[in-house]
Amino acid sequence: MEDIVLDIRGQICPACLLITLREINNSKLQLKRRETRLVVRTDHRDATRTIPGAVFAMGYDVNVVKKGGYYEITLEYKNG
Amino acid sequence: MAGMFRDIFLFKDYFKMRSLFLLVSLASVLLYLSRAFGLVASYPPSFFGPPSMANLLGGVIFGVGMVLAGGCMVGTLYKMGAGNLVSVFAFLGILCGGMLFAEFYPADMSFIKATTFLKSKTALEQIVGAMWMPVLALVLISCFCLYRWSRGKKLVQNAYAQRYLDPWKVAVIMAFIFSLSYVLSGRPLSVTKGYANLSARIEGLFSPRHMDNLPFFKEDSLRFFYGTTIKESVGSDINSLTITQIPLIVGIVLGSFFSSARLKEFKISDLPPWRQIFSAIVGGIMMAIGALMAGGCNLWHIIGGLPVFALQSILFVCGITLGAYMGSHILKRVVI
Numbered sequence: 001m002e003d004i005v006l007d008i009r010g011q012i013c014p015a016c017l018l019i020t021l022r023e024i025n026n027s028k029l030q031l032k033r034r035e036t037r038l039v040v041r042t043d044h045r046d047a048t049r050t051i052p053g054a055v056f057a058m059g060y061d062v063n064v065v066k067k068g069g070y071y072e073i074t075l076e077y078k079n080g
Numbered sequence: 081m082a083g084m085f086r087d088i089f090l091f092k093d094y095f096k097m098r099s100l101f102l103l104v105s106l107a108s109v110l111l112y113l114s115r116a117f118g119l120v121a122s123y124p125p126s127f128f129g130p131p132s133m134a135n136l137l138g139g140v141i142f143g144v145g146m147v148l149a150g151g152c153m154v155g156t157l158y159k160m161g162a163g164n165l166v167s168v169f170a171f172l173g174i175l176c177g178g179m180l181f182a183e184f185y186p187a188d189m190s191f192i193k194a195t196t197f198l199k200s201k202t203a204l205e206q207i208v209g210a211m212w213m214p215v216l217a218l219v220l221i222s223c224f225c226l227y228r229w230s231r232g233k234k235l236v237q238n239a240y241a242q243r244y245l246d247p248w249k250v251a252v253i254m255a256f257i258f259s260l261s262y263v264l265s266g267r268p269l270s271v272t273k274g275y276a277n278l279s280a281r282i283e284g285l286f287s288p289r290h291m292d293n294l295p296f297f298k299e300d301s302l303r304f305f306y307g308t309t310i311k312e313s314v315g316s317d318i319n320s321l322t323i324t325q326i327p328l329i330v331g332i333v334l335g336s337f338f339s340s341a342r343l344k345e346f347k348i349s350d351l352p353p354w355r356q357i358f359s360a361i362v363g364g365i366m367m368a369i370g371a372l373m374a375g376g377c378n379l380w381h382i383i384g385g386l387p388v389f390a391l392q393s394i395l396f397v398c399g400i401t402l403g404a405y406m407g408s409h410i411l412k413r414v415v416i
Contacts, residue, residue, distance in 0.1 A: 010349035012150045012159060012166050013083060014090055015356060018416045043347060044164075046083070049239035054091065064240035069347045071241065 001034065007041045009070055016040075016047035017054060024055065024075070031060075031077045043070040051075075081378050082146040082155055085404035090412065095237055098229055099247035100382070105222035106255035108387035111262055112215045119263045127267055128202045128390035129375070133195035134188065135395035138374025139381075141366050142396075143403015146378070147411055149173065149363025150356075153271050153377045156364070157329060161336025163348045166360045173364020178279025180365060181372040185296035188373055204389035214389050242343050258383050265324070268384025271332075272371045274325025279368075296372075359415040363407075374399070 006023050008016055020040050030036040040051060048071050052062040055075050063074045084100045087093040114120045146152045149170035151159055156174065159167035181188070198207075205211040229235050235248045261269045276296075283291040291297055340346040351357070371377035374396050376384070382400075385393025 010165060010352050011356065012164060014086060014411065015150070015352075015416055017091070018412065022416075043345065043349060045239075045241035045244070045345070048241040049237055049244070050087075050091075050093075052240065053093075053095075053237055066240075066242060069345050073240075 002036045003039045003074075004030075004036050005039045005041065008047075009041055009043045011042070012044050013046050013050055016042050016044050017050045020047075020051050020075075021054065024058070024060075031075075034077055034079075038075040040073040040075070041067075041070055042073065045071075047071070048073065081152045081382065082150065082404075085143065085401060086147045086408050086411075089405045089408040095234070096247055098225075098235055099251040101222065102226065102235075102248055103251035103255050103383060104386050105218050106252060107258050107383060108215055108218055108389075110255060110259035111387050112211060114259060114263050115211070121266070125203070125262075125267070125385075125388055125390065128385055128388075128392050130196050130199050130202055131391040131395050132192045132197070133395075134192045135374045135381075135392045136399040138370045138372070139396040139399020139401075140370070140403040140406070141399075142370030142374060142377065143400035143405075144407040144410065145177075145363045145366025145368075145370055145403070146400075147363070147404055147407025148359045148415065149367055150360060152379070153275065153367055153371065154332060154379055156367075157271075157332040158336035161333040162340040163337075163346050165349045166352050166356055169357050169360040170364040170367075173361040173366075174275050174368045175279045175282060175364075176361070177365035177368025178276040178372065179283050181276075181369050182279070182283075182291075182294040182296040185294070198391065202391060204391065204394070211389075242345075254383065258387075262384075268380060269328060270376055270380040270384065271325050271329050272377045272380060274329050275368060276372060277322070277326060278329075355415050359411070370403070 004023065004027055006020065008019055011019070020038070023038060024031065027036060027038065031038060040047075042048070042051075048064050051073050052064065056062055059078050060075045061078050063076075065072050065074075081100065084096040087095070088097060111120065146155075149156060150166050151170065153174060156167045156170045160171050201207060203211075204214050208214060226235075236246050258268055261267070280291060280297045283294075283297075337346060352360075367377070371380075374381065375392060376396075378396075378400060381390070381393040381396040384390075386397060
């Protein structure tokens, strides 16, 4: 599975959530067919609440990992 | 606090607003009790004047500005302390906004004079007859809402950031800090004129003669300690702003810096897209102008004035709500 990497380090909310939602919309088909995952890199702490909260309801599994000075949020469309 | 208003209009997300409601309600009860036990002497607070349309208009301008800047005047400070460059641009915008406001301060004074109404009233209790009535109404509504929210687990949300503190816990801490500020100094915490003082100092470096001639930097004064007015200018080197608001501004930046450094998250961020830079500067300018027009920023009016039902603050909150709505649309359509 190929990853789409969205590096939005340096940006703050609501830009983080709006840009992520736009990318999900742009890559909707690939994400829903599970051909790809979306990996969001952010250093804005609040995005670790807003992004998972918003996309979970849209049917995505969310995994958040702290990497160095930033967080990596991986979004993958759920099976079924 | 910007997110509390903005997220309602952008994402229909009320999560943060619930914590703000808790903060205001708890602060209102604490201040009412402080007054009942004689800990707060000046009531209704003398530093809130009669309402004018400047409070409403200032609130609208401030609301648009805080959404465009990505944070309110305090939010800008702590994000800047963690190394975020968007907030550094917003901070510079706020300082420029203070200088711009000083240019049209006489016009603002004329506008306030022409649009002031209820000239002998400063707080809701002077209209309804007693402070306990609005406090009781707020307590009853709060108890009902908080019961429903806690049952529905709507006061907490999963967050994955290290050492994340739930907003409702921050609301409780802030309510006690603000009440303590009222008890100890007779006034709520504020940063607005501290920012204006910084603007005056910077303008004084480049154009001292022009700064000296601006009435805003010369004539304005600060009411302090139970309504006693200290005659001093916003632009002077040593005044009560130097010992109250400037340390608060510096303290927030340093606190954020040490906190982010401790979590190994401090980093001077990369430059954001130019639209966000422009938006942050414009937003900062608008926040400063709005706050100075309205007689205080969101910290002063929402956490300081709303719990005592100051009429100026009620108008400011109406304005900031409308402004946040407008700002959210601008942000979505033009900036991002």
